Amino acid sequence: xxxxxxxxxxxxxxxxxxxxxxxxxxxxxxxxxxxxxxxxxxxxxxxxxxxxxxxxxxxxxxxxxxxxxxxxxxxxxxxxxxxxxxxxxxxxxxxxxxxxxxxxxxxxxxxxxxxxxxxxxxxxxxxxxxxxxxxxxxxxxxxxxxxxxxxxxxxxxxxxx
Amino acid sequence: xxxxxxxxxxxxxxxxxxxxxxxxxxxxxxxxxxxxxxxxxxxxxxxxxxxxxxxxxxxxxxxxxxxxxxxxxxxxxxxxxxxxxxxxxxxxxxxxxxxxxxxxxxxxxxxxxxxxxxxxxxxxxxxxxxxxxxxxxxxxxxxxxxxxxxxxxxxxxxxxx
Numbered sequence: 001x002x003x004x005x006x007x008x009x010x011x012x013x014x015x016x017x018x019x020x021x022x023x024x025x026x027x028x029x030x031x032x033x034x035x036x037x038x039x040x041x042x043x044x045x046x047x048x049x050x051x052x053x054x055x056x057x058x059x060x061x062x063x064x065x066x067x068x069x070x071x072x073x074x075x076x077x078x079x080x081x082x083x084x085x086x087x088x089x090x091x092x093x094x095x096x097x098x099x100x101x102x103x104x105x106x107x108x109x110x111x112x113x114x115x116x117x118x119x120x121x122x123x124x125x126x127x128x129x130x131x132x133x134x135x136x137x138x139x140x141x142x143x144x145x146x147x148x149x150x151x152x153x154x155x156x157x158x159x160x161x
Numbered sequence: 162x163x164x165x166x167x168x169x170x171x172x173x174x175x176x177x178x179x180x181x182x183x184x185x186x187x188x189x190x191x192x193x194x195x196x197x198x199x200x201x202x203x204x205x206x207x208x209x210x211x212x213x214x215x216x217x218x219x220x221x222x223x224x225x226x227x228x229x230x231x232x233x234x235x236x237x238x239x240x241x242x243x244x245x246x247x248x249x250x251x252x253x254x255x256x257x258x259x260x261x262x263x264x265x266x267x268x269x270x271x272x273x274x275x276x277x278x279x280x281x282x283x284x285x286x287x288x289x290x291x292x293x294x295x296x297x298x299x300x301x302x303x304x305x306x307x308x309x310x311x312x313x314x315x316x317x318x319x320x321x322x
Contacts, residue, residue, distance in 0.1 A: 003170065004170060004171055004288065005168050005169070005170050006168070006169050006170070006171075006227050006229075006288070006290070007166050007167070007168050007169075008166070008167050008168075008169070008259040008261070009164065009165060009166050009167070009259070010165055010167075011258050011259065032296075032297040032298050032300075034298075035298075044250075048236065048250075048258060050236035050237060050248060051236040051237075051248045051249040051250045051257075051258070052248050052250050052251070053237065053247065053248030053251065054247045054248045054251035054307055054308050055248055055250055055251040055307070056307070057251070057305065057306070057307025057308055057310070058251065058304075058305055058306060058307040058309075059301070059303070059304045059305035059306075060301050060304055061250075062263060064225065064259075064261055064263065066167050068167075075209065075211035075212040076211060076212075076214065086214065086215045087211060087212045087213050087214030087215045087216055088212040089205075089209075089212045089213050089216055089222075089291075089292040089293070089294075090213070090214065090215035090216040090218070090219065090294050091294070092293055092294070092296070096212075096291060097172050097209060097212070097291070098169040098170070098172065098225075098290045098291050100169070100225055100290060100291045102223060102225065102263070102291075102293055104298065104299055104301060106301075127165065127167070129167070129259045129261060130250075130257060130258075130259050130261045130263075131250040132250070132253055132263055133250075133251050133252070133253070133306075133307060133309070134301060134304060135193075135253070135304075135306060135309060136193040136304070136306065136313075137193050137195075137196075137265065138265050138299070138301075139193075139300060139301060139302065139304060140220070140221050140265060140267075140295060140299075140300060141300065141302070142220070143219075143220045143221055143295060143296075143297070143300060144218065144219055144220035145218070145219060145220075145294075145296060145297065146215055146216070146217070146218025146219040146294060147215050147218055148219075148294070148296060149218070152297075
């Protein structure tokens with residue numbers, strides 16, 4: 001099983017105001033709504049356009065992307081919001097065994113094969129592998145945040161001081 | 162870009178009470194908590210175990226999986242909860258251009274490289290490509306459900322009648 005290999009080709013790309021990784025203000029990650037005002041466009045390749053039908057009825061979507069600029073990984077990583085090493089699967093670091101990204105985006109509008117979204121935290125040109133509607137099952141209200149609990153608050157406080 | 166190909170190998174597999182696709186009671190999808198009591202185990206391969214550190218502090222995780230039994234796809238698909246064709250990206254159908262699955266699982270316990278979870282809706286042996294912690298940013302409360310709105314309710318009503 002561990003030697004199995006699955007191959008995926010992009011269904012589209014994202015157009016983002018962040019042209020490179022360094023453009024992303026990491027402080028935004030310290031705030032649950034930090035990226036709410038960052039708009040972008042998902043452009044789906046022409047051959048998949050039909051698959052977008054009915055999507056605009058949903059308020060949010062999941063975008064599964066490839067961290068295509070990410071090279072290599074460590075199993076322990078220091079999240080930018082923390083000062084300790086953490087297991088990579090307890091972080092959203094782009095440097096992971098499979099460089100897959102996941103973001104919930106708000107759907108603003110769909111025009112043909114272009115979906116205008118907000119909540120964008122990926123860089124321009126990021127390849128998109130899949131889009132799924134966000135549903136009630138994905139909305140978990142009583143959540144615990146592990147090491148992240150308090151770190152977001154503390155990070156914001158340190159920023160201000 | 163559309164001819165690019167990304168390759169991923171599993172980091173682990175899921176042990177599920179559903180031994181084959183037909184074992185999954187699709188009626189459970191009509192209820193937001195339908196799979197809450199379905200327990201299973203994520204077994205991460207030994208080489209990735211370190212990456213699980215700190216995960217148990219979180220209440221929920223995202224599992225990105227491969228629908229490894231899925232073959233082919235159509236861009237319009239009839240969801241089992243609906244009687245009309247819908248764009249595949251507005252559904253969670255396993256038959257999609259990239260056969261990736263996404264499930265939010267509740268973390269019950271971690272013992273070494275095994276994470277006991279509930280909310281399991283995938284079949285036994287499903288390959289896992291990535292695990293990410295579920296955070297505040299993923300919790301969207303005011304959501305619209307498009308074609309699914311009402312269908313879940315109607316489906317449950319029809320079931321009872």
